[in-house]
Amino acid sequence: MLKPLGDRVIIERIEEEAKTASGIIVPESAKEKPQQGRVVAVGKGRIADNGSIIALDVKEEDKIVFQKYAGTELKHEGKDYLILREDDILAIIG
Amino acid sequence: MLKPLGDRVIIERIEEEAKTASGIIVPESAKEKPQQGRVVAVGKGRIADNGSIIALDVKEEDKIVFQKYAGTELKHEGKDYLILREDDILAIIG
Amino acid sequence: MLKPLGDRVIIERIEEEAKTASGIIVPESAKEKPQQGRVVAVGKGRIADNGSIIALDVKEEDKIVFQKYAGTELKHEGKDYLILREDDILAIIG
Amino acid sequence: MLKPLGDRVIIERIEEEAKTASGIIVPESAKEKPQQGRVVAVGKGRIADNGSIIALDVKEEDKIVFQKYAGTELKHEGKDYLILREDDILAIIG
Amino acid sequence: MLKPLGDRVIIERIEEEAKTASGIIVPESAKEKPQQGRVVAVGKGRIADNGSIIALDVKEEDKIVFQKYAGTELKHEGKDYLILREDDILAIIG
Amino acid sequence: MLKPLGDRVIIERIEEEAKTASGIIVPESAKEKPQQGRVVAVGKGRIADNGSIIALDVKEEDKIVFQKYAGTELKHEGKDYLILREDDILAIIG
Amino acid sequence: MLKPLGDRVIIERIEEEAKTASGIIVPESAKEKPQQGRVVAVGKGRIADNGSIIALDVKEEDKIVFQKYAGTELKHEGKDYLILREDDILAIIG
Numbered sequence: 318m319l320k321p322l323g324d325r326v327i328i329e330r331i332e333e334e335a336k337t338a339s340g341i342i343v344p345e346s347a348k349e350k351p352q353q354g355r356v357v358a359v360g361k362g363r364i365a366d367n368g369s370i371i372a373l374d375v376k377e378e379d380k381i382v383f384q385k386y387a388g389t390e391l392k393h394e395g396k397d398y399l400i401l402r403e404d405d406i407l408a409i410i411g
Numbered sequence: 412m413l414k415p416l417g418d419r420v421i422i423e424r425i426e427e428e429a430k431t432a433s434g435i436i437v438p439e440s441a442k443e444k445p446q447q448g449r450v451v452a453v454g455k456g457r458i459a460d461n462g463s464i465i466a467l468d469v470k471e472e473d474k475i476v477f478q479k480y481a482g483t484e485l486k487h488e489g490k491d492y493l494i495l496r497e498d499d500i501l502a503i504i505g
Numbered sequence: 506m507l508k509p510l511g512d513r514v515i516i517e518r519i520e521e522e523a524k525t526a527s528g529i530i531v532p533e534s535a536k537e538k539p540q541q542g543r544v545v546a547v548g549k550g551r552i553a554d555n556g557s558i559i560a561l562d563v564k565e566e567d568k569i570v571f572q573k574y575a576g577t578e579l580k581h582e583g584k585d586y587l588i589l590r591e592d593d594i595l596a597i598i599g
Numbered sequence: 600m601l602k603p604l605g606d607r608v609i610i611e612r613i614e615e616e617a618k619t620a621s622g623i624i625v626p627e628s629a630k631e632k633p634q635q636g637r638v639v640a641v642g643k644g645r646i647a648d649n650g651s652i653i654a655l656d657v658k659e660e661d662k663i664v665f666q667k668y669a670g671t672e673l674k675h676e677g678k679d680y681l682i683l684r685e686d687d688i689l690a691i692i693g
Numbered sequence: 694m695l696k697p698l699g700d701r702v703i704i705e706r707i708e709e710e711a712k713t714a715s716g717i718i719v720p721e722s723a724k725e726k727p728q729q730g731r732v733v734a735v736g737k738g739r740i741a742d743n744g745s746i747i748a749l750d751v752k753e754e755d756k757i758v759f760q761k762y763a764g765t766e767l768k769h770e771g772k773d774y775l776i777l778r779e780d781d782i783l784a785i786i787g
Numbered sequence: 788m789l790k791p792l793g794d795r796v797i798i799e800r801i802e803e804e805a806k807t808a809s810g811i812i813v814p815e816s817a818k819e820k821p822q823q824g825r826v827v828a829v830g831k832g833r834i835a836d837n838g839s840i841i842a843l844d845v846k847e848e849d850k851i852v853f854q855k856y857a858g859t860e861l862k863h864e865g866k867d868y869l870i871l872r873e874d875d876i877l878a879i880i881g
Numbered sequence: 882m883l884k885p886l887g888d889r890v891i892i893e894r895i896e897e898e899a900k901t902a903s904g905i906i907v908p909e910s911a912k913e914k915p916q917q918g919r920v921v922a923v924g925k926g927r928i929a930d931n932g933s934i935i936a937l938d939v940k941e942e943d944k945i946v947f948q949k950y951a952g953t954e955l956k957h958e959g960k961d962y963l964i965l966r967e968d969d970i971l972a973i974i975g
Contacts (some may be wrong), residue, residue, distance in 0.1 A: 318787040366460045366742045411412035460554045505506035554648045599600040648836045693788040694975035744929045836930045881882040
């Protein structure tokens with residue numbers, strides 16, 4: 318199990334085919350194309366200036382849209398993940 | 412449905428024809444031309460340093476003027492949207 | 506009607522002729538020449554770190570001097586306006 | 600009358616001759632030569648993060664030394680002024 | 694013994710072979726490959742703006758994933774260590 | 788008299804000869820050589836975010852070591868001074 | 882005596898030979914090699930945003946590891962010192 322730190326979130330990318338099926342198509346001409354993913358783990362939150370913890374808005378299993386080049390890739394037990402900061406997540410697909 | 416995070420706002424662009432009809436014309440010579448849009452979803456707000464949430468000033472259905480090159484484009488269920496931060500919105504058309 | 510957001514202010518430029526008549530002349534040699542305008546709409550204010558709102562110091566009808574290249578131009582119902590942040594306003598002409 | 604906003608200060612430059620007479624001579628070799636001026640109007644102060652106002656330390660009629668290239672020039676009712684932020688003022692000549 | 698200061702953490706790298714055995718494989722194509730390590734010492738925490746101390750989330754013996762080029766290497770009593778800031782640690786391997 | 792504003796300090800340089808005599812010699816090979824001076828006037832202090840004033844740690848007559856290229860030179864009543872921010876002062880020579 | 886200001890610390894470098902003897906060897910290939918020193922004087926601390934003083938974590942006589950190119954060199958009464966900010970100190974050698 319991977320537990321992200323702070324305001325980080327671990328996601329699995331959702332493949333292009335699945336993405337089209339679920340109704341999100343990134344326009345060809347967009348300069349920075351967002352991508353879809355599913356949240357698999359979230360950090361405990363951002364630490365405010367006064368030391369209190371601000372919990373994240375996303376939770377496990379949320380489907381999200383994120384900035385294309387954000388985050389760091391890693392492979393764990395044979396699967397590919399991406400570690401993002403929550404601020405790189407644009408929207409939750411409800 | 413797309414739910415933007417934090418201080419982000421999802422808008423639909425208002426086409427150039429509609430824009431002219433509604434009375435806003437961007438001058439030819441402007442270096443950074445603002446554009447019009449209609450708000451379709453808003454995040455729950457910006458998180459202050461003390462952890463409290465500062466709600467956004469725009470709400471769904473507001474017609475707005477925004478900075479031309481701001482935001483990230485995406486297509487959802489066949490429609491084109493733009494995800495902006497509220498700070499990229501210049502004014503509400505009342 | 507255009508309602509600026511946050512600490513933004515909408516102004517009408519005051520023409521060069523009017524400017525000279527009212528007694529402000531921008532010196533030829535100045536590197537960044539300020540310009541005059543009249544405030545037509547003000548945002549509700551800047552949001553402080555604790556979430557409180559800090560009202561603006563300028564109000565509608567104030568005549569102001571602002572930094573020359575500041576702001577974004579737009580045309581609304583046939584008239585030209587400029588949207589500035591209050592910090593780009595140097596002084597009020599009393 | 601010109602009323603500067605926030606932490607801004609309007610000054611009149613003191614001419615080089617007057618400057619020498621009052622005893623301040625900027626050394627030839629200094630990279631950034633400060634200059635002298637007399638304060639003619641002050642803003643109400645800088646707004647702190649909590650929204651309170653921090654009054655300025657300079658007041659009308661103070662003779663000051665300021666950073667040479669700071670500020671914005673303007674002419675009002677035939678006279679030349681300079682609008683500075685208080686932080687560009689180095690010292691008061693007592 | 695080495696005691697890191699503030700929000701710093703001292704780790705031992707986990708070798709590539711061990712890394713593969715434990716199930717984390719960094720993909721070949723990743724631009725910034727994270728690496729694994731084991732925490733050997735932690736600072737007392739980050740100092741908040743109000744002077745209080747915010748303890749770190751990692752503790753001795755945690756297995757972690759960190760940004761590849763982060764930190765400073767040093768050798769102590771014949772062993773190689775890496776000193777990181779906690780913010781360079783992406784996740785704890787649970 | 789010159790009264791520095793805020794966290795500024797006015798000093799007189801101590802000549803190289805005097806410097807050697809007092810026991811401080813700047814090594815030839817140092818990239819940024821500090822220099823010695825004597826404090827002649829201090830500002831009332833830095834203003835904290837909450838508007839309170841944080842008095843300076845140096846006082847008149849202190850002998851100090853400061854960063855070589857810091858500050859602004861000026862001549863007052865025939866004497867050369869340097870106006871520094873307190874943060875450019877490295878240490879007090881006790 | 883030299884009294885550093887604020888969050889500054891004065892150290893004596895520990896020579897390479899001594900360094901090896903005490904068990905710290907900086908690897909040849911490290912891009913930024915940390916170095917060892919002994920603290921000879923510490924400032925009273927960093928001033929927090931609310932004006933309170935945050936005392937330093939290092940004290941006189943501590944042996945420390947610091948970033949190689951940090952700080953400013955000076956010679957006092959014939960000895961070479963280095964003035965660092967505490968943030969340039971990586972760890973205390975216990």
